[in-house]
Amino acid sequence: MRHPAVIAVAAALGVIVLAGCGSEGVTTPTPTTVIGTVATTGSSFPIVAAFHIHGHAQKGSAVFASAGCAGCHTLKAANATGTVGPNLDQLKPDYQAVTAQVTNGGPGMPAFGKTGQLSNTQIADVAAYVVVSTGGTAP
Numbered sequence: 588m589r590h591p592a593v594i595a596v597a598a599a600l601g602v603i604v605l606a607g608c609g610s611e612g613v614t615t616p617t618p619t620t621v622i623g624t625v626a627t628t629g630s631s632f633p634i635v636a637a638f639h640i641h642g643h644a645q646k647g648s649a650v651f652a653s654a655g656c657a658g659c660h661t662l663k664a665a666n667a668t669g670t671v672g673p674n675l676d677q678l679k680p681d682y683q684a685v686t687a688q689v690t691n692g693g694p695g696m697p698a699f700g701k702t703g704q705l706s707n708t709q710i711a712d713v714a715a716y717v718v719v720s721t722g723g724t725a726p
Contacts, residue, residue: 632687637700637710642682642725647716650709654699664720672696679721685714 648665651657657667661674672695680688689710692698699705705713715725 632684633691634683635687635690635700635707635710637686637690637707637714638683640707640711642708642711642713642715644712644715644719644725646709647712647714650705650713651716654705654709654713656713659696662717662720664716675717676721679723680717681723682714682718682725685717686710689713 651662651665651667656662657665657669659669659672661668661670661676663676688696689705690698690700690707692701697704700707700710718725
């Protein structure tokens with residue numbers, strides 16, 4: 588008689604233990620809480636070789652003029668009033684954006700880096716010039 592009672596108690600304990608399994612919910616591979624800081628802004632432009640070069644804004648002024656940037660862009664510092672490309676004074680692009688755009692080109696813009704028209708150093712210089720001229724900080 589004792590055996591059926593022991594089996595019943597063991598079965599009841601087994602049911603209780605199994606009922607608790609999985610009660611913590613479903614886990615996901617991604618956390619729902621972040622500890623520390625996460626960048627919420629940033630450039631959506633790729634990092635190109637010129638990005639890693641410390642550009643010089645003074646040299647970039649000459650590159651802006653010689654590459655014909657003023658023909659398409661408005662930039663007050665260069666007395667440029669072009670309307671084909673974006674108004675750089677309003678856009679205020681960051682260094683990563685300018686180095687990538689000048690290197691790779693874009694809609695209506697030549698890829699100065701890909702075609703060899705400008706070296707990576709010249710691209711870094713013109714990027715520094717544009718960023719500093721529009722109130723940003725170049726590396």
